[in-house]
Amino acid sequence: MLTIEKLKQNIDLETVTTPSLIIDKSEIIKRYERLSNTIAGSQVFYAMKTNPHEEVLKLLLSLGSGFEISSAAELEKLIELKVPADKIIIGNPLKTPKMIKKAFEYGINYFAFDSTFEIDKLSELAPGTIVSLRVKVDDNNSDWPLSRKFGADPISAIDLLQYAKDKGLKPQGLTFHVGSQCLNPASWSNALLVMSEIFQRAKDKGIDLDIINLGGGFPSQLCKPIPQLEEIKTSINKSISEYFPSKNIKYMIEPGRGMVGEAGIIICSVIARANRGVEKWVSLDIGVYNGLFDALEGVKWSIISDKELNRINHKDQLDKFKVGGPTCDSIDVLAQDLYFPKDITFGDIVYVLNAGAYTSTLSTGFNGFEAPEIIFID
Numbered sequence: 001m002l003t004i005e006k007l008k009q010n011i012d013l014e015t016v017t018t019p020s021l022i023i024d025k026s027e028i029i030k031r032y033e034r035l036s037n038t039i040a041g042s043q044v045f046y047a048m049k050t051n052p053h054e055e056v057l058k059l060l061l062s063l064g065s066g067f068e069i070s071s072a073a074e075l076e077k078l079i080e081l082k083v084p085a086d087k088i089i090i091g092n093p094l095k096t097p098k099m100i101k102k103a104f105e106y107g108i109n110y111f112a113f114d115s116t117f118e119i120d121k122l123s124e125l126a127p128g129t130i131v132s133l134r135v136k137v138d139d140n141n142s143d144w145p146l147s148r149k150f151g152a153d154p155i156s157a158i159d160l161l162q163y164a165k166d167k168g169l170k171p172q173g174l175t176f177h178v179g180s181q182c183l184n185p186a187s188w189s190n191a192l193l194v195m196s197e198i199f200q201r202a203k204d205k206g207i208d209l210d211i212i213n214l215g216g217g218f219p220s221q222l223c224k225p226i227p228q229l230e231e232i233k234t235s236i237n238k239s240i241s242e243y244f245p246s247k248n249i250k251y252m253i254e255p256g257r258g259m260v261g262e263a264g265i266i267i268c269s270v271i272a273r274a275n276r277g278v279e280k281w282v283s284l285d286i287g288v289y290n291g292l293f294d295a296l297e298g299v300k301w302s303i304i305s306d307k308e309l310n311r312i313n314h315k316d317q318l319d320k321f322k323v324g325g326p327t328c329d330s331i332d333v334l335a336q337d338l339y340f341p342k343d344i345t346f347g348d349i350v351y352v353l354n355a356g357a358y359t360s361t362l363s364t365g366f367n368g369f370e371a372p373e374i375i376f377i378d
């Protein structure tokens with residue numbers, strides 16, 4: 001992961017504009033290699049929404065990655081970069097007609113779905129294409145659940161696959177997402193067991209499936225302990241050999257956070273301090289509206305002040321603070337009880353660690369506070 005030490009070797013803290021997101025390309029290269037070795041022979045489709053900066057896309061393209069996308073705008077960006085159609089999949093079960101038409105014209109031949117309505121749309125606008133059924137799985141072990149919005153109930157899977165077949169599409173795959181920032185390797189094995197039961201039931205009905213897409217969920221090191229990729233890999237591969245002995249299955253993964261999260265550190269500054277009753281507040285120039293949106297679901301990053309790094313035996317020099325972003329909205333809060341130096345003051349540099357995923361891209365510009373500029377280092 002990108003360390004503060006490496007960041008300081010490459011970035012001049014006296015002149016850097018804050019907030020900035022520093023991305024270490026060499027970390028993305030390492031993560032791509034590790035993720036592409038998760039399942040032998042599998043294909044990686046980077047979830048572009050996570051960090052769609054052109055430099056990130058070009059780097060991953062040069063490494064051989066594919067891309068998982070959700071919108072016409074994302075597709076246009078990939079077409080500009082000359083990404084071939086067979087390197088793009090549409091993983092969002094909700095698609096605009098504009099995006100389906102554009103994707104079909106470009107030759108994309110993989111669409112996720114989870115309802116008959118989506119099949120009606122796809123059969124009209126992208127006839128004959130390969131479709132993968134997004135199945136609802138348990139996402140209780142994840143910091144950012146997705147199943148409360150997406151995924152067909154396993155019980156309706158066969159009817160949906162049959163409906164797609166009847167409409168002239170090619171129902172070839174199953175896809176799932178264990179939720180983003182998944183903290184338990186067993187989530188993937190439990191999901192694979194559900195997929196294997198659907199595979200068998202589909203086969204009995206004469207529908208031969210041959211694609212399993214394991215989605216994203218691979219975590220980055222935030223505040224809570226996370227399983228290492230090796231543990232997740234072991235759990236996945238054990239389940240694959242147990243539940244899917246056939247060698248004729250194509251495996252895909254769609255990592256987002258796990259690809260770029262640990263490659264980035266946000267450098268921000270303290271813009272204000274205030275004592276409100278018994279509460280001590282520190283305000284930063286980054287918050288929920290200009291990059292740290294995930295805080296709204298309780299995601300907690302390690303947030304460290306540069307001042308505290310430079311001190312030895314600093315524990316008695318720390319105090320508990322509430323930490324907020326720069327906007328005038330009261331939900332713009334990042335932490336309720338974070339330790340900072342007692343003498344923290346405006347202008348002090350603060351780091352948000354492992355913040356390469358879902359940050360710059362999730363910035364609204366609300367109140368005039370812009371997304372952190374991305375600076376790349378090697």
Ligand SMILES: Cc1ncc(COP(=O)(O)O)c(C=O)c1O
Nearest residue numbers: 047091180216217254255256257
């Ligand atoms: C369809 C799909 N695939 C992949 C991802 C990436 O997930 P993660 O960042 O947890 O790897 C997402 C995230 O929302 C998604 O919706």
